[in-house]
Amino acid sequence: MARLVAERSDAIAPLAEVFREYGYEGASLALISKATGLGKGSLYHFFPNGKEEMVQAVLADIHQWFESSIYSPLRDGDDADEAINLMLDETLAYFKSGQRVCLVGSLAVGNTRDRFSKAIRGYFGNWIEALKAALIRQGRDPALAQSLSEDAVLSIQGAIVLSRAMDDPIRFQRAIDQLRSKLAA
Amino acid sequence: MARLVAERSDAIAPLAEVFREYGYEGASLALISKATGLGKGSLYHFFPNGKEEMVQAVLADIHQWFESSIYSPLRDGDDADEAINLMLDETLAYFKSGQRVCLVGSLAVGNTRDRFSKAIRGYFGNWIEALKAALIRQGRDPALAQSLSEDAVLSIQGAIVLSRAMDDPIRFQRAIDQLRSKLAA
DNA sequence: AGAGCATTGTACTGATTGGTACATATGATA
DNA sequence: TATCATATGTACCAATCAGTACAATGCTCT
Numbered sequence: 001m002a003r004l005v006a007e008r009s010d011a012i013a014p015l016a017e018v019f020r021e022y023g024y025e026g027a028s029l030a031l032i033s034k035a036t037g038l039g040k041g042s043l044y045h046f047f048p049n050g051k052e053e054m055v056q057a058v059l060a061d062i063h064q065w066f067e068s069s070i071y072s073p074l075r076d077g078d079d080a081d082e083a084i085n086l087m088l089d090e091t092l093a094y095f096k097s098g099q100r101v102c103l104v105g106s107l108a109v110g111n112t113r114d115r116f117s118k119a120i121r122g123y124f125g126n127w128i129e130a131l132k133a134a135l136i137r138q139g140r141d142p143a144l145a146q147s148l149s150e151d152a153v154l155s156i157q158g159a160i161v162l163s164r165a166m167d168d169p170i171r172f173q174r175a176i177d178q179l180r181s182k183l184a185a
Numbered sequence: 186m187a188r189l190v191a192e193r194s195d196a197i198a199p200l201a202e203v204f205r206e207y208g209y210e211g212a213s214l215a216l217i218s219k220a221t222g223l224g225k226g227s228l229y230h231f232f233p234n235g236k237e238e239m240v241q242a243v244l245a246d247i248h249q250w251f252e253s254s255i256y257s258p259l260r261d262g263d264d265a266d267e268a269i270n271l272m273l274d275e276t277l278a279y280f281k282s283g284q285r286v287c288l289v290g291s292l293a294v295g296n297t298r299d300r301f302s303k304a305i306r307g308y309f310g311n312w313i314e315a316l317k318a319a320l321i322r323q324g325r326d327p328a329l330a331q332s333l334s335e336d337a338v339l340s341i342q343g344a345i346v347l348s349r350a351m352d353d354p355i356r357f358q359r360a361i362d363q364l365r366s367k368l369a370a
Numbered sequence: 371a372g373a374g375c376a377t378t379g380t381a382c383t384g385a386t387t388g389g390t391a392c393a394t395a396t397g398a399t400a
Numbered sequence: 401t402a403t404c405a406t407a408t409g410t411a412c413c414a415a416t417c418a419g420t421a422c423a424a425t426g427c428t429c430t
Contacts, residue, residue: 022296023208023296028386041408041409041410109286151363153343165306167306191378231377
């Protein structure tokens with residue numbers, strides 16, 4: 001009856017989309033099964049703890065992506081200004097101009113916050129720290145760098161909410177543009 | 186068997202809290218029944234269309250509150266600066282320093298967006314328009330007033346997400362303070 | 371007091387929920 | 401080809417889901 005042998009890692013991307021679109025409660029196993037193409041047997045084989053473990057796996061994957069694509073260049077890139085621009089480019093693409101929800105943000109807003117608090121705090125904390133490092137490398141005052149980077153992460157989250165609410169991708173792009181000039185050396 | 190005769194309006198406030206805390210999908214009728222103290226009989230008597238109608242009623246109530254407490258003073262108050270400060274005070278209290286989620290924002294982020302799109306767009310659109318009116322009354326350029334008010338509403342939403350994610354009410358208060366100086370005449 | 375509408379609790383429905391059990395099938399190794 | 405861990409589909413479970421039906425009660429007005 002089994003058709004093809006799948007890998008656990010193949011399930012992560014569709015899982016992320018399902019949780020983004022329907023939220024933790026809204027993503028039923030039926031939806032998850034359809035999105036991943038995996039039956040319950042496979043799903044519970046890969047994720048014995050069910051939905052919670054699936055979300056944790058998705059969060060770990062998200063962390064890895066942000067780490068290599070955004071945090072690492074911000075922290076260690078030789079050109080701080082270039083790393084910041086890269087971050088904004090990647091952010092624009094990643095959230096599809098605000099049409100794609102931030103899973104971590106939506107988990108933080110829901111009653112799922114406590115269950116995934118560690119990953120949620122890590123996500124935002126790492127982003128702020130990494131951006132702060134780049135801003136300091138630009139030669140900025142550490143206190144200013146801190147408040148600027150908090151403000152940037154806050155604006156990105158706000159822009160996702162607002163541009164989705166108004167169904168207007170331009171609003172997200174404008175927010176990114178404003179950050180570009182505000183964070184330029 | 187019926188104990189006390191309730192009014193539909195008494196149910197709105199607890200309904201709002203339940204939807205805020207558990208989201209649209211997560212708020213089951215069992216939870217709703219417990220939170221409101223109303224059995225299914227009463228709930229479907231007051232809201233024949235079920236959860237959707239409950240949310241619409243809550244959104245209408247929210248609109249009314251914002252209209253009289255925030256939008257109206259911003260649009261028509263004699264002192265624009267005072268109205269803006271009042272808005273920030275009320276916002277701080279309403280969202281309990283970011284510990285209380287914005288229901289409209291969370292609906293906008295979830296897959297419920299399309300179902301309630303009209304109320305969602307109205308909420309943010311009205312807020313931006315009203316704040317813009319006050320900023321223009323301060324003597325500001327209309328284009329600047331527009332971008333400032335969009336930015337303010339965006340920052341409030343972002344601050345809710347971030348301060349909840351980090352479990353840190355101070356972050357929300359700081360965001361409000363920054364808006365206070367940015368929006369001062 | 372009595373009529374009539376508003377409100378309420380309970381019992382019920384059929385569908386769906388997350389999760390388990392297990393027999394079967396696959397693919398690599400030997 | 402025989403072995404064996406890894407996948408997989410299906411049937412099943414108790415619990416819960418949203419929603420309906422309805423008889424019994426409360427309240428108001430006369």
